[in-house]
Amino acid sequence: METEKKIEQLREEINRHNYNYYVLAEPEITDEEYDSLLKELEDLEKKNPRLITPDSPTQRVGSDLTKKFNPRTHRVPMLSLSNTYNEEELYDFDRRIRDSLPSGEVIEYVAELKIDGASVSLTYRDGYLVAAATRGDGTTGEEITPNVRTIKSVPLKLRKKEIEGYLLDDIEVRGEIFMEKKAFLRLNEEREKRGEKVFANPRNSTAGTLKLQDPSIVASRPLDIFVYYLIPAEGEFISQFENLRILKEAGFKVNPWSKLCGSMDEVITFCRETESKRDEIPYDIDGVVIKVNSVKQQSILGNIARSPRWATSFKFSARKAETTINDIIWQVGRTGAVTPVAVLQPVSLSGSVISRATLHNIDEIERKDIRIGDRVVIEKGGDVIPKVTRVIDLERADRGPATTPPEKCPVCSSLLFNPEEEVGIFCENHLCPARLKGALSHFASRNAMDIEGLGEAITDLLVDRGYIKSFPDIYHLYSKKEELERIERFGEKSIGNLLVAIENSKLKPYEKVLFALGIRFVGEGVAALLAENFPSIDKLADASAEEIESVHGIGPRISESVTGFFRIGKNREMIGELKKAGLSFEAEQKADKTDSLKGKVFVLTGTLSQMTRGEAKDKILLAGGKASSSVSRNTDFVVAGEKAGSKLKKANELGVKVISEDEFLNIING
Numbered sequence: 001m002e003t004e005k006k007i008e009q010l011r012e013e014i015n016r017h018n019y020n021y022y023v024l025a026e027p028e029i030t031d032e033e034y035d036s037l038l039k040e041l042e043d044l045e046k047k048n049p050r051l052i053t054p055d056s057p058t059q060r061v062g063s064d065l066t067k068k069f070n071p072r073t074h075r076v077p078m079l080s081l082s083n084t085y086n087e088e089e090l091y092d093f094d095r096r097i098r099d100s101l102p103s104g105e106v107i108e109y110v111a112e113l114k115i116d117g118a119s120v121s122l123t124y125r126d127g128y129l130v131a132a133a134t135r136g137d138g139t140t141g142e143e144i145t146p147n148v149r150t151i152k153s154v155p156l157k158l159r160k161k162e163i164e165g166y167l168l169d170d171i172e173v174r175g176e177i178f179m180e181k182k183a184f185l186r187l188n189e190e191r192e193k194r195g196e197k198v199f200a201n202p203r204n205s206t207a208g209t210l211k212l213q214d215p216s217i218v219a220s221r222p223l224d225i226f227v228y229y230l231i232p233a234e235g236e237f238i239s240q241f242e243n244l245r246i247l248k249e250a251g252f253k254v255n256p257w258s259k260l261c262g263s264m265d266e267v268i269t270f271c272r273e274t275e276s277k278r279d280e281i282p283y284d285i286d287g288v289v290i291k292v293n294s295v296k297q298q299s300i301l302g303n304i305a306r307s308p309r310w311a312t313s314f315k316f317s318a319r320k321a322e323t324t325i326n327d328i329i330w331q332v333g334r335t336g337a338v339t340p341v342a343v344l345q346p347v348s349l350s351g352s353v354i355s356r357a358t359l360h361n362i363d364e365i366e367r368k369d370i371r372i373g374d375r376v377v378i379e380k381g382g383d384v385i386p387k388v389t390r391v392i393d394l395e396r397a398d399r400g401p402a403t404t405p406p407e408k409c410p411v412c413s414s415l416l417f418n419p420e421e422e423v424g425i426f427c428e429n430h431l432c433p434a435r436l437k438g439a440l441s442h443f444a445s446r447n448a449m450d451i452e453g454l455g456e457a458i459t460d461l462l463v464d465r466g467y468i469k470s471f472p473d474i475y476h477l478y479s480k481k482e483e484l485e486r487i488e489r490f491g492e493k494s495i496g497n498l499l500v501a502i503e504n505s506k507l508k509p510y511e512k513v514l515f516a517l518g519i520r521f522v523g524e525g526v527a528a529l530l531a532e533n534f535p536s537i538d539k540l541a542d543a544s545a546e547e548i549e550s551v552h553g554i555g556p557r558i559s560e561s562v563t564g565f566f567r568i569g570k571n572r573e574m575i576g577e578l579k580k581a582g583l584s585f586e587a588e589q590k591a592d593k594t595d596s597l598k599g600k601v602f603v604l605t606g607t608l609s610q611m612t613r614g615e616a617k618d619k620i621l622l623a624g625g626k627a628s629s630s631v632s633r634n635t636d637f638v639v640a641g642e643k644a645g646s647k648l649k650k651a652n653e654l655g656v657k658v659i660s661e662d663e664f665l666n667i668i669n670g
């Protein structure tokens with residue numbers, strides 16, 4: 001009983017902090033305090049599994065993968081909205097409303113932001129979230145409950161089941177799931193580093209995430225929600241504005257920008273103000289939704305076809321500007337993809353100065369016939385990067401020549417390659433500095449070799465100064481230690497740390513190394529699959545495309561890319577060098593390594609140059625050895641750094657084997 005009470009108390013406390021943090025953005029406790037509460041609850045639940053309930057804050061991420069999403073028919077169809085684009089159309093809307101309602105009715109409107117995300121319907125029974133569904137075709141959506149449960153601003157349990165006499169025990173709540181712009185950019189950056197496809201905009205990213213089959217991945221994405229619609233199974237609810245307040249009190253995240261307006265003029269002022277602040281709002285919006293406030297009036301007005309007569313959306317104008325294309329340049333990305341970018345006469349577009357726009361690929365340039373010197377319209381949609389929508393005067397007599405794609409890489413001059421059935425062109429030279437920089441930042445990224453300190457700025461510098469020309473050079477940097485320390489931006493300490501991180505990266509298992517190589521289409525999951533089925537890189541390198549494709553989950557696109565990679569002699573040479581440097585290219589090696597030094601006793605003395613003593617000690621322990629502080633006959637190795645003193649002397653007296661730091665690293669890395 002005591003435990004049960006304690007668990008209940010903890011849940012309530014955690015739910016309150018969740019609400020403060022995720023809904024109100026006003027945390028009252030530190031992250032550590034929060035974590036320790038959660039840990040306490042987790043421990044209690046682990047000891048008393050029968051007390052676990054689905055609404056417990058520990059149960060947001062279910063363990064099962066969703067095989068497929070079941071269809072779910074909406075109790076009330078999820079309608080779309082009619083659009084208006086200017087003031088006149090808003091006044092028309094107002095007039096239609098007045099004409100359709102009994103004369104003398106007082107009409108109020110609620111103006112809300114139109115969040116650009118993915119709409120969702122949430123069903124709560126008896127105060128608990130029981131189902132979440134996508135809009136689908138408006139009549140039937142897909143049930144995505146496990147995914148939606150992972151969103152921390154979605155309450156699993158209502159804070160109150162009754163508010164001022166309104167019963168909330170059987171309700172449907174609708175809202176928009178979205179990602180903040182900054183969180184979206186961060187997510188894309190991480191994906192790019194890992195060599196994964198980037199999302200075009202926060203909306204696509206949100207919709208894509210909601211359809212994932214693994215809720216634990218969904219939980220790691222920065223999804224958020226605003227709810228805007230309450231549909232009770234029964235009972236009289238008075239107005240939209242009241243409903244927003246009730247939803248807020250029940251624990252939902254409701255957008256704070258909504259406004260109750262007494263006239264269409266007020267609505268229009270709200271629309272104008274919102275549009276001018278559009279860029280300052282941390283998430284994408286594409287307009288304002290205007291709703292008749294009174295629920296009674298709403299039901300008199302009813303629906304026309306697929307949209308309610310009582311609401312409309314005011315769409316913001318696309319943000320457009322005119323400018324001139326000064327140049328078209330071709331940029332080389334991490335994967336070697338060479339993409340065209342328009343260099344523009346700088347122009348101001350909704351508050352920011354734009355000087356570049358993406359042109360996507362040559363097909364797009366040809367379709368729109370974009371040439372250097374053209375006057376063009378550029379547009380910033382929901383997407384972050386502005387694009388060129390059209391050329392203003394296609395018939396102009398003095399237009400320049402049509403744009404053609406380069407034949408050679410603009411950075412390294414090697415011949416470019418256009419894979420069959422793809423519009424893109426690629427630089428295939430692994431040593432191309434532009435590719436190399438990207439490839440290195442992927443190689444060093446957290447989920448690959450995890451070399452902290454080898455960030456973008458340092459990588460650029462090391463490549464530009466010729467220290468790194470390919471991956472193996474990373475593992476020879478220690479021989480340039482003193483030279484590097486003299487580079488202004490570095491200094492002794494950061495170089496030391498970098499070299500230690502590089503050393504540690506040698507412990508990464510084969511599958512991580514395989515992923516780090518950045519072979520096209522070989523993301524983390526594919527790398528793990530390949531490592532499992534081809535337990536050494538030699539076996540993989542010698543495998544035919546058919547053999548690779550026989551692995552479940554691997555198709556021709558991947559197999560061709562892998563065999564193509566190993567067909568290039570330089571790639572095989574590079575792998576040979578990485579092997580020499582001590583990287584893992586076999587699946588079994590990891591297990592061997594962990595106890596390769598089982599029982600061996602090490603003593604560290606003097607100053608080590610490539611790592612701290614603490615780090616050396618970790619390495620010893622990791623390899624199954626022991627680290628001791630004094631030398632005796634039981635000591636197997638004394639590692640002597642610079643200025644080693646009495647311990648070195650004692651080792652020599654006792655005849656204990658003395659090794660250098662480099663020898664130590666060789667032993668450790670097997």
Ligand code: IVH
Nearest residue numbers: 079080081112113114115119176228289308
């Ligand atoms: S009300 C019958 N309010 O816009 C009422 N919708 O084009 C219909 N949306 O599918 C929805 N913000 O996904 C409403 N504050 C808001 C909204 C909103 C975004 C989306 C929603 C809907 C679409 C309608």
